[in-house]
Amino acid sequence: MSRSRFEVIAEDKYSRARCGKLALTHGVVQTPVFMPVGTNGTVKSIEQGKLKEIGVQIILTNTYHLYLRPGMEVIKHFGGIHNFMNWHFPILTDSGGFQVFSLGRLNKVTDEGVEFKSHIDGSRHFLTPDKAMEVQMMLGSDIAMAFDECIDANSDYITTANAANRTYKWAKRCKKTHNLDDQMLFGIVQGGIYEDLRIKSAEEITALDFDGYAIGGLSVGETKEVTYSMLDIVVPLLPKDKPVYLMGVGTPDMIMEAVKRGVDMFDCVLPTRLARHAMAMTSEGNLRLRNAEFQFDKASLDPNCDCYVCKNYSRAYIHHLFKCNEVLGMMLLTIHNIYFLLDLMKNIREKIKSGVGLMSNVR
Amino acid sequence: MSRSRFEVIAEDKYSRARCGKLALTHGVVQTPVFMPVGTNGTVKSIEQGKLKEIGVQIILTNTYHLYLRPGMEVIKHFGGIHNFMNWHFPILTDSGGFQVFSLGRLNKVTDEGVEFKSHIDGSRHFLTPDKAMEVQMMLGSDIAMAFDECIDANSDYITTANAANRTYKWAKRCKKTHNLDDQMLFGIVQGGIYEDLRIKSAEEITALDFDGYAIGGLSVGETKEVTYSMLDIVVPLLPKDKPVYLMGVGTPDMIMEAVKRGVDMFDCVLPTRLARHAMAMTSEGNLRLRNAEFQFDKASLDPNCDCYVCKNYSRAYIHHLFKCNEVLGMMLLTIHNIYFLLDLMKNIREKIKSGVGLMSNVR
Numbered sequence: 001m002s003r004s005r006f007e008v009i010a011e012d013k014y015s016r017a018r019c020g021k022l023a024l025t026h027g028v029v030q031t032p033v034f035m036p037v038g039t040n041g042t043v044k045s046i047e048q049g050k051l052k053e054i055g056v057q058i059i060l061t062n063t064y065h066l067y068l069r070p071g072m073e074v075i076k077h078f079g080g081i082h083n084f085m086n087w088h089f090p091i092l093t094d095s096g097g098f099q100v101f102s103l104g105r106l107n108k109v110t111d112e113g114v115e116f117k118s119h120i121d122g123s124r125h126f127l128t129p130d131k132a133m134e135v136q137m138m139l140g141s142d143i144a145m146a147f148d149e150c151i152d153a154n155s156d157y158i159t160t161a162n163a164a165n166r167t168y169k170w171a172k173r174c175k176k177t178h179n180l181d182d183q184m185l186f187g188i189v190q191g192g193i194y195e196d197l198r199i200k201s202a203e204e205i206t207a208l209d210f211d212g213y214a215i216g217g218l219s220v221g222e223t224k225e226v227t228y229s230m231l232d233i234v235v236p237l238l239p240k241d242k243p244v245y246l247m248g249v250g251t252p253d254m255i256m257e258a259v260k261r262g263v264d265m266f267d268c269v270l271p272t273r274l275a276r277h278a279m280a281m282t283s284e285g286n287l288r289l290r291n292a293e294f295q296f297d298k299a300s301l302d303p304n305c306d307c308y309v310c311k312n313y314s315r316a317y318i319h320h321l322f323k324c325n326e327v328l329g330m331m332l333l334t335i336h337n338i339y340f341l342l343d344l345m346k347n348i349r350e351k352i353k354s355g356v357g358l359m360s361n362v363r
Numbered sequence: 364m365s366r367s368r369f370e371v372i373a374e375d376k377y378s379r380a381r382c383g384k385l386a387l388t389h390g391v392v393q394t395p396v397f398m399p400v401g402t403n404g405t406v407k408s409i410e411q412g413k414l415k416e417i418g419v420q421i422i423l424t425n426t427y428h429l430y431l432r433p434g435m436e437v438i439k440h441f442g443g444i445h446n447f448m449n450w451h452f453p454i455l456t457d458s459g460g461f462q463v464f465s466l467g468r469l470n471k472v473t474d475e476g477v478e479f480k481s482h483i484d485g486s487r488h489f490l491t492p493d494k495a496m497e498v499q500m501m502l503g504s505d506i507a508m509a510f511d512e513c514i515d516a517n518s519d520y521i522t523t524a525n526a527a528n529r530t531y532k533w534a535k536r537c538k539k540t541h542n543l544d545d546q547m548l549f550g551i552v553q554g555g556i557y558e559d560l561r562i563k564s565a566e567e568i569t570a571l572d573f574d575g576y577a578i579g580g581l582s583v584g585e586t587k588e589v590t591y592s593m594l595d596i597v598v599p600l601l602p603k604d605k606p607v608y609l610m611g612v613g614t615p616d617m618i619m620e621a622v623k624r625g626v627d628m629f630d631c632v633l634p635t636r637l638a639r640h641a642m643a644m645t646s647e648g649n650l651r652l653r654n655a656e657f658q659f660d661k662a663s664l665d666p667n668c669d670c671y672v673c674k675n676y677s678r679a680y681i682h683h684l685f686k687c688n689e690v691l692g693m694m695l696l697t698i699h700n701i702y703f704l705l706d707l708m709k710n711i712r713e714k715i716k717s718g719v720g721l722m723s724n725v726r
Binding site: 317 | 441
């Protein structure tokens with residue numbers, strides 16, 4: 001029996017969009033799904049009980065951050081990340097690759113792995129595909145990600161090709177090392193903005209038979225049109241019976257376009273980061289709550305939203321909280337923004353399942 | 364009919380402690396009671412729904428802060444502070460006196476009132492007893508406080524006597540100006556650490572027949588023994604059928620001693636401020652959660668506590684949150700610390716009502 005327990009339960013009649021059920025160790029996830037990001041084992045400014053209450057199905061936590069702090073001795077002591085953070089529902093861990101390349105101070109990248117210095121205390125570490133597997137197995141996430149080489153968005157063809165080749169080598173090592181039956185392992189397709197490299201990477205990675213496939217290295221500076229065209233090329237090359245995950249995308253328009261192109265899973269820091277910057281995501285665009293225009297505004301954040309915050313608090317009150325630098329402002333916008341994206345995903349699922357389809361505007 | 368709707372329902376057999384019911388416009392409060400402080404119309408780092416969930420009966424908000432921000436035009440637009448902050452339970456507003464003297468930059472204090480500059484933007488304001496009443500009536504709190512002159516804790520006899528005299532003059536003006544039937548008005552006894560001044564102030568203020576009586580100017584630097592001896596002098600001079608409120612006290616030991624001396628109400632920023640500084644209040648004293656000793660500690664904050672946080676999170680996880688400067692750390696400690704004091708008050712009330720009495724250790 002394959003560890004991949006993904007079932008497509010409905011397909012859109014107008015696009016490649018589909019609804020699925022992904023049976024994970026800590027619960028069944030309805031796709032398409034948005035995963036809030038809990039970098040340090042906490043989704044910033046929201047408590048785990050509230051996450052569950054507003055309908056979060058699965059969160060992402062960052063291997064790089066947890067490896068450095070609290071460190072694997074603590075995680076082992078608690079028997080995994082679920083117990084440590086008291087979130088007993090699905091968790092996906094990234095491989096640490098993206099953070100090693102973006103946050104750590106790089107020393108050396110070889111086929112063996114990456115030597116880097118911690119962004120916290122400058123301590124030296126060596127992360128290899130095997131180590132990335134060991135760490136994620138110890139974290140005990142429901143879904144682990146293969147270790148990949150992440151490069152600058154503006155990299156040239158040769159650099160991109162080399163990184164995709166190394167990602168393939170590392171993927172083979174990950175596949176070999178990973179041995180946890182109750183943890184899925186996803187491979188990552190790279191190849192930047194080069195069609196032929198994307199095709200080659202998709203073919204190589206799928207040949208390794210992972211439990212699911214992520215598309216990495218997109219939405220990192222290229223235009224939306226390029227992102228969409230890469231999806232148009234890559235997704236059809238992935239097995240239809242495996243979940244497809246587009247990493248790091250969280251704007252409503254891009255989620256919609258990616259779902260239409262067959263993507264099942266998304267993660268992004270956007271809703272929580274915007275909340276910390278006093279920005280509310282709404283059906284009419286983002287609101288900048290610090291603006292003076294909201295001083296007397298009795299309306300809820302979004303007239304089309306029925307979240308806890310919109311049912312209980314006014315724009316004027318939230319404006320006031322941010323003017324006073326009160327933490328509750330971030331707390332309320334975090335609840336609302338995550339709910340906003342969850343609601344978008346729910347509407348998408350309903351449109352697909354009911355047969356209304358995705359050509360019509362979702363909300 | 365008096366607006367004072369306070370009923371003593373049980374008296375301790377060993378001390379002056381009593382249990383009461385205080386019927387306010389937005390609900391009935393069981394005394395002795397602890398009131399968390401919501402300076403800017405938010406109890407820092409906790410959401411209103413959570414306050415209610417953990418059993419908060421009444422909160423305090425600060426007139427000075429709300430008067431400056433969001434300002435009375437906004438409060439008027441919302442029809443009061445309850446609607447503005449979405450807290451539809453009792454609220455006590457202080458008079459603004461304490462903050463004018465401690466936060467504002469003072470320009471001039473006369474019998475008329477206080478001229479000061481805002482600590483936020485330096486704007487000039489003139490706060491008088493009449494203005495303090497107008498502002499609190501507009502805030503629409505359940506309990507308003509008379510405007511008093513607050514002086515340095517180390518003031519000499521003459522300075523203290525003059526401030527107490529002025530507080531009396533101002534109390535008379537407050538009593539005359541206040542005209543809201545659904546808002547109680549409490550007088551404040553001053554007199555520093557001087558017995559005769561405390562006695563004089565208590566006699567003068569009670570002669571004005573307020574709905575309740577606060578004891579101000581204590582726990583501001585003097586020893587606990589001095590605080591207790593002032594309570595021993597003042598409380599017996601206050602009418603037994605009116606609630607007694609000791610301002611600014613929030614440590615468990617002082618609450619206990621004050622309750623034994625007949626105090627019914629308390630407020631303090633302590634539980635929320637400690638939470639922001641990674642300190643947990645527990646039955647075994649305060650825990651400094653940043654300490655390395657908690658890195659692997661699976662225990663809850665307090666083995667004797669059954670709050671949401673103690674049921675769900677470990678010391679190690681909260682330690683980790685503070686090491687990472689994650690807001691959730693403050694959020695969790697805020698819930699726990701407020702619950703801890705509420706639980707203390709509940710135990711006190713039960714001891715009094717059951718006849719066990721307060722000589723035995725509470726909890």
